[in-house]
Amino acid sequence: MDPFYLLPTKLLDACVKLLAVSNTKATATSVDDSQSSQISSTHTDKAPVETLVIKDVGYFSRKQLETFKRVQILKEFVELGIDVYKWLVDVAAPALPADYQSLSQQMADAVMVSYPYKRIEGLPGVPDFAYTGLYRAAPPSWLTDAMIKWIVYTSSPGLRFAGFQAAFTKGKRTRNPGERCLDDATRGRVLQQVNEDGVDTVMLPLNFSNYHWCCVVVKVEKKRIYYYDPLNQAQYTNAANAVATSLEMD
Incomplete structure (x- = not known):
């Protein structure tokens, strides 16, 4: 098994902190493009491979570490989503009047089957109206502005x-x-x-x-x-x- 799944997450955080920012001002990451298109556009066969050496563990490239970090973030996201589902079913639904319990169950089911990247229904399929599912926002994090664009577009x-x-x-x-x-x-x-x-x-x-x-x-x-x-x-x-x-x- 990979050591990053056995050792504390602090090991991965320490590795990511040691890596310099991969993109520059000229190759800034665009939130409107897919991850695959950005990787293919910046990847060259002759580019050097950044590698970190962890004593008594092994060698890990930037690509591996970034993949591990994405998996960690997705894992935390899924855990938060499951906690929201349990709260809606076990706490919220019983506390609501009978007429609203089915709605609570529908919301819980929507959380369970949702993908982190969604679009606002009824609007054009463009990045402006796409948002990431969110179960918490630690200050000073900014939320997506997709809903602001939706209000402006419709009103x-x-x-x-x-x-x-x-x-x-x-x-x-x-x-x-x-x-x-x-x-x-x-x-x-x-x-x-x-x-x-x-x-x-x-x-x-x-x-x-x-x-x-x-x-x-x-x-x-x-x-x-x-x-x-x-x-x-x-x-x-x-x-x-x-x-x-x-x-x-x-």
């Missing part, structure tokens, strides 16, 4: 939510005029939404290290980009202006 057909964009403040003199302040994936998503039929407004919230928020708003018909800071402070408005400039609408 305001002409409005689009482009997702959250991390933003940072910089001194006016240190900012490079040619520097892009948002990643290519976000910019591409905004441009795609702008070109959709019937879309008049695209919102792009800016998150400053989880302590301050601004928003960039693209008005398609008016061909204008607005940015808003609730505090109207120069450091944030400058950052929002830089993001708006980086969009460079054609």
